[in-house]
Amino acid sequence: MDTNFQLPSSDFPQIKKTLGFKEHCFKKSLWLYHFGGASCNNCDIEILDCLTPRYDVERFGMLLIGSVRHADVLLVNGSINTKCRDRLLEIYKQAPRPIVVVAIGACGCTGGIFAEGNTFAGPVDKIIPVDVYIPGCPPKPEAILAGIVNFLNKK
Amino acid sequence: MKTIIPVGPYHPLQEEPELFKLFCDGETVVDIEWETGYNHRGIEKINESKTFEQIFFVVERICGICSTSHPFAYANAVEEIANVNVPDRAKYIRCIIGELERLHSHLLWVGLAGHFIGYNTVFMWAWKYREPVLDLFEIITGNRNSYAMFKIGGVRRDITAQQIPAIRKILNALKPKADLLFGAVLDDPVIHMRTKGIGILTKQDVIDYCAVGPTARASGLAIDIRKDDPYAAYGMLDWKVITAQEGDVFAKAAVRFLEIYESIKIIEQSLAAIEKLPEGDISAIVKNIPVGMGCGRAEAPRGEVFHFVKSDGSNSPVRHKIRAPSYVNVATFKKSCVGQSISDATLALAAVDPCYCCTERMAFAYDAYTKKKIMDGNDLIRHSQKRTEELKRKL
Numbered sequence: 424m425d426t427n428f429q430l431p432s433s434d435f436p437q438i439k440k441t442l443g444f445k446e447h448c449f450k451k452s453l454w455l456y457h458f459g460g461a462s463c464n465n466c467d468i469e470i471l472d473c474l475t476p477r478y479d480v481e482r483f484g485m486l487l488i489g490s491v492r493h494a495d496v497l498l499v500n501g502s503i504n505t506k507c508r509d510r511l512l513e514i515y516k517q518a519p520r521p522i523v524v525v526a527i528g529a530c531g532c533t534g535g536i537f538a539e540g541n542t543f544a545g546p547v548d549k550i551i552p553v554d555v556y557i558p559g560c561p562p563k564p565e566a567i568l569a570g571i572v573n574f575l576n577k578k
Numbered sequence: 579m580k581t582i583i584p585v586g587p588y589h590p591l592q593e594e595p596e597l598f599k600l601f602c603d604g605e606t607v608v609d610i611e612w613e614t615g616y617n618h619r620g621i622e623k624i625n626e627s628k629t630f631e632q633i634f635f636v637v638e639r640i641c642g643i644c645s646t647s648h649p650f651a652y653a654n655a656v657e658e659i660a661n662v663n664v665p666d667r668a669k670y671i672r673c674i675i676g677e678l679e680r681l682h683s684h685l686l687w688v689g690l691a692g693h694f695i696g697y698n699t700v701f702m703w704a705w706k707y708r709e710p711v712l713d714l715f716e717i718i719t720g721n722r723n724s725y726a727m728f729k730i731g732g733v734r735r736d737i738t739a740q741q742i743p744a745i746r747k748i749l750n751a752l753k754p755k756a757d758l759l760f761g762a763v764l765d766d767p768v769i770h771m772r773t774k775g776i777g778i779l780t781k782q783d784v785i786d787y788c789a790v791g792p793t794a795r796a797s798g799l800a801i802d803i804r805k806d807d808p809y810a811a812y813g814m815l816d817w818k819v820i821t822a823q824e825g826d827v828f829a830k831a832a833v834r835f836l837e838i839y840e841s842i843k844i845i846e847q848s849l850a851a852i853e854k855l856p857e858g859d860i861s862a863i864v865k866n867i868p869v870g871m872g873c874g875r876a877e878a879p880r881g882e883v884f885h886f887v888k889s890d891g892s893n894s895p896v897r898h899k900i901r902a903p904s905y906v907n908v909a910t911f912k913k914s915c916v917g918q919s920i921s922d923a924t925l926a927l928a929a930v931d932p933c934y935c936c937t938e939r940m941a942f943a944y945d946a947y948t949k950k951k952i953m954d955g956n957d958l959i960r961h962s963q964k965r966t967e968e969l970k971r972k973l
């Protein structure tokens with residue numbers, strides 16, 4: 424299993440010089456909020472799996488929380504249908520700024536297999552701005568961790 | 579004062595976003611209403627524009643936890659139309675995948691149920707022991723979820739002779755862990771107090787509401803498609819249907835636990851059978867699907883999955899109807915939740931295993947008069963966890 428991710432340490436001094444407000448906010452532990460659209464659950468399960476002993480997302484200081492008002496990262500998975508689009512917008516509105524939006528899975532990124540559905544309301548990035556895409560159907564927990572940690576490293 | 583507590587649409591209790599409205603009088607739930615559609619993806623319509631082979635990948639994604647049961651039922655339906663004779667080896671492989679799915683699904687449920695009553699250790703344990711099952715999936719199918727194993731007439735991948743010892747090893751390691759978990763959960767006095775006598779469904783209720791799967795079996799109704807209408811290799815294997823009489827949350831948990839052992843038994847027998855059959859004979863050749871209609875049924879971890887397919891002789895169906903088990907089981911909430919306290923209602927909702935798995939989503943409780951928010955999904959869970967704490971102290 425490849426879970427030896429590097430936290431931002433080596434390039435840290437250099438980052439510090441250019442640290443803007445947004446980067447400053449994401450410097451420490453990230454709190455994640457999970458929004459599951461019209462998904463097939465697999466992405467949801469794999470996100471939950473990140474919490475459990477084998478993957479243990481908390482060692483990166485990340486925590487899955489219950490209210491978007493406390494979140495730094497909004498994880499969105501599943502295709503978005505007409506009924507949950509308004510809810511997603513509402514949740515995005517409630518989120519504190521800055522917020523990182525992560526689209527998880529083929530459904531989150533493009534609509535995936537459900538993009539032809541009659542209730543499909545557009546992939547996530549048509550509805551709210553997306554910062555990180557994690558493709559896969561479903562992405563493995565390693566991929567989800569790698570996606571978010573890489574995003575941290577880039578900052 | 580009467581209060582309405584909407585649970586959902588984005589709530590930790592349910593996998594699919596669904597809205598439950600609990601009407602409460604003080605602490606007691608007096609009525610319940612539900613609304614679905616947050617997860618509607620138009621799958622039946624999408625399928626009409628796909629070929630028969632492509633549909634496997636769509637039905638697999640109806641529900642990620644049941645990503646074997648739906649292809650299973652769909653394959654049964656199409657094979658009924660085309661009158662296919664599936665090779666025995668493929669039948670056994672199908673059973674292995676189906677039972678592995680039951681293992682991982684029940685372990686997942688145990689973990690989440692533990693979380694709701696405030697036993698996060700149970701959650702972590704159960705999910706830790708679920709990982710080897712996912713490893714097995716990865717060994718056999720190449721993916722942790724969404725296995726893409728099924729095709730018309732058989733399966734896509736064989737289980738080779740080299741893989742069998744590895745599979746056995748993981749299964750054997752799983753048994754003592756299941757024993758441990760089983761003992762720890764079912765002997766705990768607090769869990770007894772929290773789950774016994776909660777959310778009771780009588781046998782008559784279960785029949786009235788057409789409930790299926792462990793929800794029905796925990797109330798003494800021995801309904802199991804694998805026995806009632808044996809498909810694949812289930813008729814050739816030796817196993818029994820687990821039932822309990824009480825119909826409460828505890829009985830539902832016990833039924834699921836015991837089914838874990840039955841599943842391991844089925845997998846072991848299937849592996850033994852596979853060893854005797856020639857390798858590589860995993861699929862029948864199906865040229866085209868004739869005009870006709872077919873029904874397919876399969877026992878998902880949550881109950882009966884039903885697929886109806888109508889073909890007009892072209893390469894895609896003209897109608898595909900799907901009925902999933904949670905859809906009927908959800909209706910039993912009307913019986914199991916009414917009259918319970920709010921903290922117990924949460925558990926009664928969870929006991930049916932309505933295909934949930936997302937952690938924290940949102941749910942708000944509004945005061946019916948002032949429209950002020952008084953409680954959200956986390957509060958509900960916290961409420962439930964607090965109850966456990968209180969019981970613990972009393973003990």
Ligand code: SF4
Nearest residue numbers: 463465528529530560
């Ligand atoms: S990307 Fe795949 S696994 Fe994830 S929700 Fe969509 S269909 Fe399911």
